[in-house]
Amino acid sequence: xxxxxxxxxxxxxxxxxxxxxxxxxxxxxxxxxxxxxxxxxxxxxxxxxxxxxxxxxxxxxxxxxxxxxxxxxxxxxxxxxxxxxxxxxxxxxxxxxxxxxxxxxxxxxxxxxxxxxxxxxxxxxxxxxxxxxxxxxxxxxxxxxxxxxxxxxxxxxxxxxxxxxxxxxxxxxxxxxxxxxxxxxxxxxxxxxxxxxxxxxxxxxxxxxxxxxxxxxxxxxxxxxxxxxxxxxxxxxxxxxxxxxxxxxxxxxxxxxxxxxxxxxxxxxxxxxxxxxxxxxxxxxxxxxxxxxxxxxxxxxxxxxxxxxxxxxxxxxxxxxxxxxxxxxxxxxxxxxxxxxxxxxxxxxxxxxxxxxxxxxxxxxxxxxxxxxxxxxxxxxxxxxxxxxxxxxx
Numbered sequence: 001x002x003x004x005x006x007x008x009x010x011x012x013x014x015x016x017x018x019x020x021x022x023x024x025x026x027x028x029x030x031x032x033x034x035x036x037x038x039x040x041x042x043x044x045x046x047x048x049x050x051x052x053x054x055x056x057x058x059x060x061x062x063x064x065x066x067x068x069x070x071x072x073x074x075x076x077x078x079x080x081x082x083x084x085x086x087x088x089x090x091x092x093x094x095x096x097x098x099x100x101x102x103x104x105x106x107x108x109x110x111x112x113x114x115x116x117x118x119x120x121x122x123x124x125x126x127x128x129x130x131x132x133x134x135x136x137x138x139x140x141x142x143x144x145x146x147x148x149x150x151x152x153x154x155x156x157x158x159x160x161x162x163x164x165x166x167x168x169x170x171x172x173x174x175x176x177x178x179x180x181x182x183x184x185x186x187x188x189x190x191x192x193x194x195x196x197x198x199x200x201x202x203x204x205x206x207x208x209x210x211x212x213x214x215x216x217x218x219x220x221x222x223x224x225x226x227x228x229x230x231x232x233x234x235x236x237x238x239x240x241x242x243x244x245x246x247x248x249x250x251x252x253x254x255x256x257x258x259x260x261x262x263x264x265x266x267x268x269x270x271x272x273x274x275x276x277x278x279x280x281x282x283x284x285x286x287x288x289x290x291x292x293x294x295x296x297x298x299x300x301x302x303x304x305x306x307x308x309x310x311x312x313x314x315x316x317x318x319x320x321x322x323x324x325x326x327x328x329x330x331x332x333x334x335x336x337x338x339x340x341x342x343x344x345x346x347x348x349x350x351x352x353x354x355x356x357x358x359x360x361x362x363x364x365x366x367x368x369x370x371x372x373x374x375x376x377x378x379x380x381x382x383x384x385x386x387x388x389x390x391x392x393x394x
Contacts, residue, residue: 017189031049034054042246166326285305330349
């Protein structure tokens with residue numbers, strides 16, 4: 001599995017979820033995730049799932065990339081990444097490759113590896129989010145790199161991690177002939193409830209509203225909007241638990257800690273590697289509209305208010321809007337969230353809104369089962385029966 005990971009936690013968390021489902025279902029399967037995440041080592045992985053860390057790069061808001069270290073040239077970093085990916089794939093000799101979101105990898109870094117593996121008969125799959133971006137922006141981005149031409153030549157299958165009818169991530173694009181025959185809408189990826197509570201969960205407040213912005217790199221405005229609403233409205237007597245995320249800037253982190261310290265019933269956690277456990281304990285959620293958090297909200301049947309990111313991509317805006325149209329969540333635009341009186345009113349209304357399962361969310365969460373069936377078909381057709389056998393020892 002390949003996860004380019006230049007901003008936030010979403011790509012790695014999605015790959016990890018799929019990898020864990022695969023090893024749970026196929027006892028002879030080993031999964032290796034190639035990831036650029038700076039904090040991949042902060043997550044636990046099941047037996048037969050491992051990761052190779054490639055040098056990290058950061059995507060800036062203007063769309064350009066930079067090395068994680070200012071002392072290393074970005075072009076040199078990209079060459080290192082390309083070679084590590086190629087040599088790792090050559091050594092691992094995979095039967096199946098799943099590429100997350102970026103079909104050709106960061107700036108085309110996957111192309112040499114994909115061509116090598118294609119020549120060896122490896123099955124190549126690209127997995128796309130339910131929503132990529134608005135059509136105009138995605139067309140301009142992909143046309144500049146001939147992405148569709150390469151996808152048509154290389155990939156056997158295109159998985160879409162959402163239910164058919166929710167959104168077509170390639171809608172509006174001029175696709176190659178018969179290209180859509182490779183589409184498989186999987187449904188959203190269900191997250192399981194925690195069987196045991198991780199350390200530290202017992203110390204949390206009771207009956208809290210969880211406030212999360214994923215990795216937190218651009219999450220400070222969301223936190224500020226709720227703090228302002230809380231300070232304005234004494235009738236807003238809910239308990240809030242803020243999770244700031246590992247990528248929030250130090251000065252923003254300190255600002256939120258200071259503001260929360262003088263308000264009642266506001267608790268702050270800098271980072272927790274089992275966000276799903278924090279979400280499971282919440283009575284409602286306020287978050288941005290990233291894919292993973294959205295799937296967790298639906299899976300755990302939590303009332304939610306989404307404040308989507310609207311730039312530089314419209315991915316979250318489209319997802320939140322569609323989810324609200326289906327009645328799965330409530331949403332508020334960022335400019336309205338910054339008005340304390342509006343935000344306070346929406347927070348008060350949050351507890352009374354219908355649950356996602358009341359709007360049919362449970363039937364939309366078949367993604368992992370569908371992926372399991374697709375992978376089983378691949379191995380059966382290639383006569384790789386050993387993947388169904390119990391492992392020698394774990």
